[in-house]
Amino acid sequence: DVKVTQSSRYLVKRTGEKVFLECVQDMDHENMFWYRQDPGLGLRLIYFSYDVKMKEKGDIPEGYSVSREKKERFSLILESASTNQTSMYLCASWTGAFYQPQHFGDGTRLSIL
Amino acid sequence: ELKVEQNPLFLSMQEGKNYTIYCNYSTTSDRLYWYRQDPGKSLESLFVLLSNGAVKQEGRLMASLDTKARLSTLHITAAVHDLSATYFCAVDRLFGGATNKLIFGTGTLLAVQP
Numbered sequence A: 001d002v003k004v005t006q007s008s009r010y011l012v013k014r015t016g017e018k019v020f021l022e023c024v025q026d027m028d029h030e031n032m033f034w035y036r037q038d039p040g041l042g043l044r045l046i047y048f049s050y051d052v053k054m055k056e057k058g059d060i061p062e063g064y065s066v067s068r069e070k071k072e073r074f075s076l077i078l079e080s081a082s083t084n085q086t087s088m089y090l091c092a093s094w095t096g097a098f099y100q101p102q103h104f105g106d107g108t109r110l111s112i113l
Numbered sequence B: 001e002l003k004v005e006q007n008p009l010f011l012s013m014q015e016g017k018n019y020t021i022y023c024n025y026s027t028t029s030d031r032l033y034w035y036r037q038d039p040g041k042s043l044e045s046l047f048v049l050l051s052n053g054a055v056k057q058e059g060r061l062m063a064s065l066d067t068k069a070r071l072s073t074l075h076i077t078a079a080v081h082d083l084s085a086t087y088f089c090a091v092d093r094l095f096g097g098a099t100n101k102l103i104f105g106t107g108t109l110l111a112v113q114p
Helices: none
Strands: A004-006 A010-013 A019-025 A031-038 A042-051 A054-057 A064-070 A073-078 A087-094 A108-112 B004-007 B010-014 B019-025 B032-037 B043-049 B055-058 B061-066 B071-076 B085-092 B102-104 B108-113
Touching: A004 A087, A010 A019, A019 A031, A019 A087, A019 A108, A031 A064, A031 A073, A042 A064, A042 A073, A042 B085, A042 B102, A054 A064, A073 A087, B004 B085, B010 B019, B019 B032, B019 B085, B032 B071, B043 B055, B043 B061, B043 B071, B071 B085
Parallel strands: A010 A108, B010 B108
Antiparallel strands: A004 A019, A019 A073, A031 A042, A031 A087, A042 A054, A064 A073, A087 A108, B004 B019, B019 B071, B032 B043, B032 B085, B055 B061, B061 B071, B085 B102, B085 B108
């Protein structure tokens, strides 16, 4: 089974801090994704990566950046955290085969005070 | 711009009853995914639908795809309490593309009452 591990389940940070969310997958997948989930809005794509050091903006990239130095690890960075970035963040990985779904981590609930 | 709408947003149903969740999307796509999310948990894949007329079944759940109508349905047969969860559909925004950039619906919260 695919395992996608997010480093923290819960995180509390202060406004203006630089925040790192880490995600690791163990199935050698090329593609990895970061989403945020908010009530009534479903999941929205922040960034995705289709190879090491390759990235592409999703629908809501403002205020975020990403890093993919190794295939198994995809990091989401909040450059200067703001209260409107309080949310659930979900990481996913994908094989590249369309008959396979994306596999999600357990999520990080981030609160910015 | 692709939009994905699910209805209903909230569904309370009795055990043993049947019901259908609808997922409409606004532009052409040939890949649709259904996920389940339990409270406080991550998303679990239920079905992958890749062609017009595709039908998949697992237990009391059956999903279908009509690409011409831009509609997918998730049918629940003889609901049981264990099916209580939030259900999401997600559509690949690039028809025939090489990536898997999904647009998610807002989700349907299903509560099955004894």
